[in-house]
Amino acid sequence: MLFKVFAKDELPKLFDLLAANPVIAPVQKGVDQHGVPLFDFDVVHDFADLRLDYTSTIHSAKRYFLPYAETLATFTVDKGGWEKQVDLNIDRRQVLFGLHACDINALNKLDKVLVQSAYPNPFYAAKRRNMFIIGLQCTPRPQCFCRSMGTDFALHGFDMFLTDLGDSYFAEILSAAAFQFMARIVTREPGHDDHERYKAVVAEKNGRFQAKVDSSDLTKILDMEFESPAWKAWGDKCLSCGTCANVCPTCYCYGVEENVDLDLTGAVKTRRLHSCNLIDFAVVAGGHNFRPHSHARLKYRYYHKHRGFVEAFEEALCVGCGRCGEACLAGITVPAVIASVREGG
Amino acid sequence: MKLSCDIAVKPLSRVEGHGNIHIRIEDGVLQEASWEVVETPRFFEAMLVGKHWENAPYICGRICGICSIGHTLASIRAVENGFAIEPSSQTAALRLLLKHMETLQSHVLHLAFLVAPDFLGTGSVLPLTKSHPEAVQRALRLKLLANDACDLIGGRRMHPTRTVVGGFTMLPDKAQLDLLLRRLRAAAPDLAATAELFASFTIPDFVRETEFVSLKGETDYPFIGGALMSSDGVERPEAGYLAMTNEYCTPASTAKWAKLSRPSFAVGALARCNNNFHLLHPTARAVAESFGLAPVCHNPFMTNIAQLVECVHVMADAARLIEELLDRSFTEPRQPVQSRAGLGVGAVEVPRGILYHAYEFDDAGRILHADCVIPTGQNHANILHDLEALARSWAAAGTPDLEIERLACMLVRAYDPCISCSVH
Amino acid sequence: MENRLPFIDVLGGPGGRRREDFTSFEYTLPAEITSLYALTPTETLYQIRIIDPTARQRFTFQPGQFVMLELPGIGEAPFSISSSPVRHGDIELCIRRVGNLTNFLARLTRGARVGLSGPFGTHFPVEEMVGQDILLLAGGLGIVPLRSPLSAVLENRSNYGRVDIMYGARNPAELLFTYQYEEWRRFDINLAITVDQAGPGWQGPVGLITEVLKERLGQAGSLATGTCAIVCGPPVMFRFVCDLLTRAGLPPQKMFVSLERRMHCGRGKCCRCNIGSTYTCLDGPVFDYWSVMNLKEAI
Amino acid sequence: MRGQLSYLGVELARPRVAFFELTSCEGCQLQILNNEASLLDFLSLVEVVNFREAMTERHDDYDVAFVEGSVSRADEADRLRAIRANAKILVALGSCACFGGVNQLKNRFRDLDWVKREVYGDFPIITQEVLPLSAVVDVDLCIYGCPIRKEEVEKIVTNLVLGKAISHPRYPVCMECQASQNICLFDLGEPCLGPVTRAGCNAWCPSNRRGCWGCRGPADDANLAQLEKIMAERGVSAEAMLDRLECFGGFATQADLLRSAAADGRKP
Numbered sequence A: 001m002l003f004k005v006f007a008k009d010e011l012p013k014l015f016d017l018l019a020a021n022p023v024i025a026p027v028q029k030g031v032d033q034h035g036v037p038l039f040d041f042d043v044v045h046d047f048a049d050l051r052l053d054y055t056s057t058i059h060s061a062k063r064y065f066l067p068y069a070e071t072l073a074t075f076t077v078d079k080g081g082w083e084k085q086v087d088l089n090i091d092r093r094q095v096l097f098g099l100h101a102c103d104i105n106a107l108n109k110l111d112k113v114l115v116q117s118a119y120p121n122p123f124y125a126a127k128r129r130n131m132f133i134i135g136l137q138c139t140p141r142p143q144c145f146c147r148s149m150g151t152d153f154a155l156h157g158f159d160m161f162l163t164d165l166g167d168s169y170f171a172e173i174l175s176a177a178a179f180q181f182m183a184r185i186v187t188r189e190p191g192h193d194d195h196e197r198y199k200a201v202v203a204e205k206n207g208r209f210q211a212k213v214d215s216s217d218l219t220k221i222l223d224m225e226f227e228s229p230a231w232k233a234w235g236d237k238c239l240s241c242g243t244c245a246n247v248c249p250t251c252y253c254y255g256v257e258e259n260v261d262l263d264l265t266g267a268v269k270t271r272r273l274h275s276c277n278l279i280d281f282a283v284v285a286g287g288h289n290f291r292p293h294s295h296a297r298l299k300y301r302y303y304h305k306h307r308g309f310v311e312a313f314e315e316a317l318c319v320g321c322g323r324c325g326e327a328c329l330a331g332i333t334v335p336a337v338i339a340s341v342r343e344g345g
Numbered sequence B: 001m002k003l004s005c006d007i008a009v010k011p012l013s014r015v016e017g018h019g020n021i022h023i024r025i026e027d028g029v030l031q032e033a034s035w036e037v038v039e040t041p042r043f044f045e046a047m048l049v050g051k052h053w054e055n056a057p058y059i060c061g062r063i064c065g066i067c068s069i070g071h072t073l074a075s076i077r078a079v080e081n082g083f084a085i086e087p088s089s090q091t092a093a094l095r096l097l098l099k100h101m102e103t104l105q106s107h108v109l110h111l112a113f114l115v116a117p118d119f120l121g122t123g124s125v126l127p128l129t130k131s132h133p134e135a136v137q138r139a140l141r142l143k144l145l146a147n148d149a150c151d152l153i154g155g156r157r158m159h160p161t162r163t164v165v166g167g168f169t170m171l172p173d174k175a176q177l178d179l180l181l182r183r184l185r186a187a188a189p190d191l192a193a194t195a196e197l198f199a200s201f202t203i204p205d206f207v208r209e210t211e212f213v214s215l216k217g218e219t220d221y222p223f224i225g226g227a228l229m230s231s232d233g234v235e236r237p238e239a240g241y242l243a244m245t246n247e248y249c250t251p252a253s254t255a256k257w258a259k260l261s262r263p264s265f266a267v268g269a270l271a272r273c274n275n276n277f278h279l280l281h282p283t284a285r286a287v288a289e290s291f292g293l294a295p296v297c298h299n300p301f302m303t304n305i306a307q308l309v310e311c312v313h314v315m316a317d318a319a320r321l322i323e324e325l326l327d328r329s330f331t332e333p334r335q336p337v338q339s340r341a342g343l344g345v346g347a348v349e350v351p352r353g354i355l356y357h358a359y360e361f362d363d364a365g366r367i368l369h370a371d372c373v374i375p376t377g378q379n380h381a382n383i384l385h386d387l388e389a390l391a392r393s394w395a396a397a398g399t400p401d402l403e404i405e406r407l408a409c410m411l412v413r414a415y416d417p418c419i420s421c422s423v424h
Numbered sequence C: 001m002e003n004r005l006p007f008i009d010v011l012g013g014p015g016g017r018r019r020e021d022f023t024s025f026e027y028t029l030p031a032e033i034t035s036l037y038a039l040t041p042t043e044t045l046y047q048i049r050i051i052d053p054t055a056r057q058r059f060t061f062q063p064g065q066f067v068m069l070e071l072p073g074i075g076e077a078p079f080s081i082s083s084s085p086v087r088h089g090d091i092e093l094c095i096r097r098v099g100n101l102t103n104f105l106a107r108l109t110r111g112a113r114v115g116l117s118g119p120f121g122t123h124f125p126v127e128e129m130v131g132q133d134i135l136l137l138a139g140g141l142g143i144v145p146l147r148s149p150l151s152a153v154l155e156n157r158s159n160y161g162r163v164d165i166m167y168g169a170r171n172p173a174e175l176l177f178t179y180q181y182e183e184w185r186r187f188d189i190n191l192a193i194t195v196d197q198a199g200p201g202w203q204g205p206v207g208l209i210t211e212v213l214k215e216r217l218g219q220a221g222s223l224a225t226g227t228c229a230i231v232c233g234p235p236v237m238f239r240f241v242c243d244l245l246t247r248a249g250l251p252p253q254k255m256f257v258s259l260e261r262r263m264h265c266g267r268g269k270c271c272r273c274n275i276g277s278t279y280t281c282l283d284g285p286v287f288d289y290w291s292v293m294n295l296k297e298a299i
Numbered sequence D: 001m002r003g004q005l006s007y008l009g010v011e012l013a014r015p016r017v018a019f020f021e022l023t024s025c026e027g028c029q030l031q032i033l034n035n036e037a038s039l040l041d042f043l044s045l046v047e048v049v050n051f052r053e054a055m056t057e058r059h060d061d062y063d064v065a066f067v068e069g070s071v072s073r074a075d076e077a078d079r080l081r082a083i084r085a086n087a088k089i090l091v092a093l094g095s096c097a098c099f100g101g102v103n104q105l106k107n108r109f110r111d112l113d114w115v116k117r118e119v120y121g122d123f124p125i126i127t128q129e130v131l132p133l134s135a136v137v138d139v140d141l142c143i144y145g146c147p148i149r150k151e152e153v154e155k156i157v158t159n160l161v162l163g164k165a166i167s168h169p170r171y172p173v174c175m176e177c178q179a180s181q182n183i184c185l186f187d188l189g190e191p192c193l194g195p196v197t198r199a200g201c202n203a204w205c206p207s208n209r210r211g212c213w214g215c216r217g218p219a220d221d222a223n224l225a226q227l228e229k230i231m232a233e234r235g236v237s238a239e240a241m242l243d244r245l246e247c248f249g250g251f252a253t254q255a256d257l258l259r260s261a262a263a264d265g266r267k268p
C-alpha cells in the first residue's frame, strides 16, 4: 500500500485518463416522492455526471460482475450433431469509479465462493479481474450496519481507494496499474497534517453509524432458534418477490434456463439470478418443494448468509449495506430480523 | 348470362372482428344485400361508470388492439378536456409522433397483409412470402420501424404504457430518437416501392356519392383534436360531436350506426384526404396525384390509396417532429392533474377514421357516463349502401358469383373495418 | 492508447493461472449414447461413452458420484452414475422421465450426441467397508446410485462379509434391473424385494421397506458390529430407515445416504442444492448420517 | 418447400395451428403479426390452418387452437366447445381468455339489464356474464398478458414443437423489475401490483414507469394481505388498489372481497 494526496481538481484529470476504458460510476437516477435523490451505477462518459457524494445506490454494482441474466453458452445444432460455444462476455478492462468499502468487501466475499473454491466460475472471474476499481470513503446512512459486519473498511480487492479530505483526496494505492495512473496527475506525499485529517474524517464517519447487528455467536443462535416464532412472523410479511436478492451485492444464487432458437438451428443457455425467497427455489423432481412456505425460505436466506457462509468462510455473506431492507416493501431489515430471532421471537 | 346467386361470407376474413356479407340476386334482380355485424358487445361505456378518471385511458385502450394508441390518446384527450388541461407542446409533439407511427403500422399492415392478397389473387400473405418475398420483407420492415417507434415513445406498441393524462410517464431517449430519424429516412425507398406495387394493381372502378366526415385541419393535416367537418359542409366544434354522429341502433348489427346529412357517411383515410387534401405534405400530395386521387373522390376502393398517401405524409411529418424534439431540451414529462366535474370530449383521427371519447365526471373525478363513437361504427351504414349499389350493378351486369364475392369482400376490406372495436 | 488497460484473459492469457481452473465450468465432454434400453415405461438405461478415447480413459469416478448431462436448449441435469467404476468414461445412467431433459433423452436414438461433465460430488466409501457386512437399502429410483457401489462390491465380493439388498418399489412393474437379480444372488447377495402393491403374478412380500428391514433385524436381534448401511430413496424413507438402523445400534457415521436436491451447476455455485451451509453437489450427494442428522431441513 | 422438422436427430411434427377469437380486442392475435423480425421463422415452425384476421383459407383439422377472448354469449360457448372437440391442445391466448380480461369489468355490476340499458338503451341485445375459457371447457395452456408478449409466444410454440413442458414463472413481477434496474414505483409514490402479479412480462409496465395492473394474474402464493397493508401505509386508496385488482380478472376473488369490504356505493 502506498499513500498519496492530490488536489480535488486533479480528479477530473484522472477520470479523463481512465475514460479510455468504459467507466462505471454512481449517477443520480431520479428523486423519490419526497425529493430525496436516488442513485445507481451506470456507464458514464462525462465527469460531470458522477455523483461522488452518493449515499448508497439502489442496486449494487454486482451486475457488472454477475449480470442478472447472462448467456453461459450458445449452441449450433445441425443434422450432424451440435457444438457448444462459451463466451465469458467480457473483452476489455472496465473501470468502476467510486465504490464504497462495503461493496468492495462484497466482491471479496464473492471471490471466496466464486473464484477461490473448487470449480471457479470463469464468467465472474473474468469480469472481476478486468475491473479496475477505485474505492471511495462513504458517509454512513442511518440504515448502514457495515461496521457490525466488519466491512466498513476494505483492505484489498480494489486498485486504489480515495478519502475526501475537504480540498484534496487521500489515496491508498494498491495496484501497479493504479500507481501508473497516479503518476500522470499531480500528487504529493501525505504529510502529518494529511494523516491527522484522514484520521479525523474516519473518526467522524465511525461516529455516524446507527444501525447495529449483534453477530456474536450468531451461527449457534440461528441453529437454536430454528423453530423460533419470529420466522413465521417475518414470513407472513414477506412478499416472496426476490427484490432483496436483486439489490444485494452478495446474493449470487441462480437458475439456468435453456431455450432452442425459433429456427431450431441453435440454442442458448442462460444463467439468471434467482432468489431463495422465490417459491420455486427448492422444488425438485415430482414437484416436491423443500421450502413451500415463505417463512422457511426467508429463514433460509439468513441461514445461508449468517450461518452457512460463516461456517465455510469464517465470515457472513452480508456486508451490512442495508439495501435489502430499504428495497423491501414489507420493511424486512437485517438488523430487525436478527434482533428478533436473538430474542427468540 | 347468370341471373341468380346467393352469396354468404360468414365471417369475412382479413379484417378485425366478425362481420357477415350476404348478397342474393334472383333473376337479375337484387333481393338482398346485407352487412351484418355479429361481434359480441363488451360494454366499455358501462364498465367505466363509477371508475376514477385514471382508469379511462388504461381500460379504453383495450377497445381495440390495432388502434389502441388512438383510443388511449382519445381517452386522455377527453379527460384532459374535461379538466381543462392543455398539454405542453412537448407532450403534444410526442403524442402526434406516436399517433403517426400507429397510423403507419396500421396502414402498412392493412395494405400489405390484408389488401395486397386480393389484388394478387391469394387468400393470405403466406403465399406472397414465396411469390413476392421482397414486397413482404419491405412491409415487414416498415411495420417493424413503426412498431419500434411506438415502443420507444409509448412504451409498448400495443396498449401503450407511457401515455397518461397530463403527458407521459417517461420520455424517449434522444439517442434513440435520433436513430429513429435515421431509420425513417432510410425507409423511404421501402414505401416508394410499396407504392409502385400498388400502382400495378387495377383499383375497381366504382363511384357512389357520399358525405365524408373528418377533423378539420387549420394549419396541419389533422390527427388530434380540433373542429369537425363534413364534405357536405357541416361544421361543429369537437364537443359537439353528437351532432356529427347521430348514432342509432339497428337489428343488423351489435354496433351502433351513424348518419349526418344523408342516410350514411364515410370516415377514414379517404375522408381525411378529401377534406384536408391541401394540408398533406407535398410529397404525399404528389403520390396522391400520381394515383389520380383528388378531392372529392367518391370511389371507396380508393381508401387503400388514401392510406398509402397518408403513409407518405406521416413519415415526412414524423421526421419533422423528431427534428424539432431533438432540438429542444426536454422538460418534465408529466403535468399535475386536477379533476373537476363536467364533460370532456376527445376527437382523434385513428387509422380507420374519426374516433370520439366523451366522459362526464363528478366532483371527485369519477365517471358518471361514458360514450365512445368508433370510426367503423360510423362507416357501417356507408358500407351497406356501397354494397347495395354494387350488388345492383352486378345484378344488372350478370357478374359471376366468385367475382361478386371477391369484389364484395374487397369493398368491405377497403374500409379497413375494425369490427370488434365498432361494437366495443 | 496507453490509457487503455490491458485485457486479462482468465482462460489462458497473462496472469499465469492454471488453465484447467477456469475451463471446468461450462466445459462439457462430447459423448455419445451407445445404447438405450427401456427398463420400465418410465425408466431407461443409457450407455454413454465419451467420444475422445484419451478423455474417456481419464474419466474416473467413485461409486455414488454423479455427472451433469446436457442437451442443447433442452436442459442439463445431474444423474448418478449407475455402472461400475472399473469402466471409466463409458458409463451407464438409469434415467426416469420426469421433465424436459429426461423426456427428450428418451426420444433420442443410438449415436446421439450428449454433453457430459463431472464426475461430481462425494461417494460411498466402499474401500473402507472391506471386511464388513453391508446393507444396501433402496426405494424406487434409489436403486440407481446403489448399483455402482454394488458393482464395486461384486468386483471384489470376497473382500466383504454379508451383503443384503433391500429394495422397495411401488409395484412390480416399477422394479428396476430385474434381469440382474439372479446374477446378484449368484454372488451370494441376500436380495429382499418388496412392493407397495402386488401385481399379477407377484409372489414376494407386500409392504414398506422398513418391514423387510425389521425382518432382517429380527433374525439377529440387532446388527453385527462391523455393519455399514447405504440408503437411497425418497426423503421420507431416510428418516424411517435410519431411525430403525440407529435403534439397531448402527452408529450414524456408518450409514450413508444419497440426497437429491435441485441443481443447476453441480459445482457449488448456483446454491440451489444448498442445505444450510452444505452444498449437496460438493459436500454430497453422499453423506454419512451423522452429517445429515445435524443439518436442518436435510430430510 | 418445407422439409421435415427435426432437432438433435429427433423428428418433430409441425403442429397445425389455428387462431380463434371470442370477445376481445384481437390485440393478442395482432401481437403475433407484430413479430416482424421473426414472423417468417415462426410461420415455418408451424402450419397455420386458420387465422381469420390474416387469411381467408380455413380448415378444421388442427392440433393446437389458440383462442383469444372471453366468453360473453351462448353462441361463443358453443363455438368454444366445437374448437375444444377439434383441438388436441387448447391454448387460452391473453388475459381475456385466461381470466375474462377487461371484459369482466362489467360483471361487477351484477345487474346485466342495467349494463345493457346504459349502452344500448331499450334496444334488445344479448349478453351474459363474462367468463374465462376455463369456465366453459378444459384449457391446456395459458398465455398470460394484456397484451401477450410475442417473445413468450415464440418460446411457448418452440417448446410445444419440441415437446418441452411449458412453465410460467411462479414468482412475481418485482423479480424482473429489479433485474431491469428500475426505480421501484412505490418510491415514486405510484401504486404497483408487481409484488403479487405473475412475472413473465419482463416488467413491461414498471420499466416504463407505469405501475403494474396485474394483467397476468396472481403469482403463486401471492401475499395480497401484505400488499394491502403496504398500499394503505403509503396512502394509496383502497379504491386505487381495487381498480388494479379488478381490471383484468386474474384477481377476481380478491377484488370481490375488497369490493364487498368497501361497499362504497360506486355501484350506480
Ligand SMILES: Cc1cc2nc3c(=O)[nH]c(=O)nc-3n(C[C@H](O)[C@H](O)[C@H](O)COP(=O)(O)OP(=O)(O)OC[C@H]3O[C@@H](n4cnc5c(N)ncnc54)[C@H](O)[C@@H]3O)c2cc1C
Pocket (backbone or CB within 6 Å): A283, A284, A285, A286, A287, A288, C066, C074, C075, C076, C077, C078, C079, C080, C081, C093, C094, C095, C096, C097, C098, C099, C100, C101, C102, C103, C141, C144, C145, C259, C260, C261, C262, C263, C264, C285, D165
Ligand atoms: C445428485 C443427483 C443424482 C440424480 N440421479 C438421478 C438418476 O440417476 N436418475 C434419474 O432419473 N434422476 C436422477 N436425479 C434427478 C434428476 O436430476 C432430475 O430428475 C432431472 O433433473 C430432471 O430433469 P428434467 O429436465 O427432465 O426435468 P425438469 O423439466 O427440469 O423438471 C421436472 C421436474 O423435476 C424438477 N427438477 C428439475 N431439476 C431437478 C433436479 N436437478 N433435481 C431434482 N429435481 C429437479 C422440477 O422442479 C420439476 O418438478 C438425480 C438428482 C441429483 C441431484
Ligand code: SF4
Pocket (backbone or CB within 6 Å): A244, A247, A248, A249, A250, A251, A305, A317, A318, A319, A320, A321, A322, A323, A324, A325, A334
Ligand atoms: S444488508 Fe442486505 S443487501 Fe446488503 S449485503 Fe446484507 S443481505 Fe445483502
Ligand code: SF4
Pocket (backbone or CB within 6 Å): A243, D173, D174, D175, D177, D178, D182, D183, D184, D185, D186, D192, D193, D194, D195, D203, D206, D211, D212
Ligand atoms: S415497481 Fe412494482 S414490480 Fe417493480 S419492484 Fe416496485 S413493486 Fe415491484
Ligand code: SF4
Pocket (backbone or CB within 6 Å): D145, D146, D173, D197, D198, D201, D202, D203, D204, D205, D206, D211, D212, D213, D214, D215, D216, D217
Ligand atoms: S407489468 Fe403487470 S400489467 Fe404490465 S404487462 Fe406485466 S403483468 Fe401486465
